Amino acid sequence: MEVIKMNIIVVKDSLAGGRKASELFYSAYASGARVFGLATGSTPVTTYQYLVKSKIDFSNCISINLDEYVGLKPTNEQSYRYYMEKNLFEFKPFKQSYLPQGDAADPAKEVERYDRVIADNPIDLQLLGIGRNGHIGFNEPGSSFDLTTHKVALTPSTIEANARFFEDEKDVPKYAYSMGIGSIMKSKSIILEAFGEDKANAIYDMVEGDVTEQCPASILQKHPNVTVIVDEAAATRLKK
């Protein structure tokens, strides 16, 4: 596979980034996109704010989220299902919204179910954030580029980074279900957002480093249609 140049858009801050991403959602929708891959975390919050204010109507669309913590019920305020309800779905409902079910009784069956969801609904546009260690979804460094949905043990750095959403670091779940990189790479188009200086190294490795499983996001160099939206702080290590 050849390495393709990513389309990189540098914006002033996360508000400008969210506005730009929401515009790209709208033009994808206008061109016929109906299946949207969605992300959680702090990064996409502004994108959802702009989508909520936009005239986009997702009622004939499908959403498929990247990941969910193992063990959390959908009603748990720290679950990604709850996050999606509060940030987007309550205001802009989709015809159908899929997330891995954190409290599924049988993890192996849950993983299979989610792979079928993705296979039955090919993703037109996938929104991604990036972890400080280069993870996408919960695909941590070292994850195979071929993986589909799987249960993953979170690294200490991800647990520490996500502890800010929990009362105590020990409450952060140790496992998550995540769409695999193999599935993410099948999305027709991808928007990856990163804001803040603590993402600058990950962005540098993703854009200018080698394609290596040590930086999961580096595989995006081989995807034909990736737009990276970064603020000035996250772009500081990129060549001008």
Ligand SMILES: O=P(O)(O)OC[C@H]1O[C@](O)(CO)[C@@H](O)[C@@H]1O
């Ligand atoms: O946007 P944040 O909160 O910095 O998180 C970055 C990434 O980490 C995750 O929250 C998983 O840890 C991803 O869903 C997200 O893209």
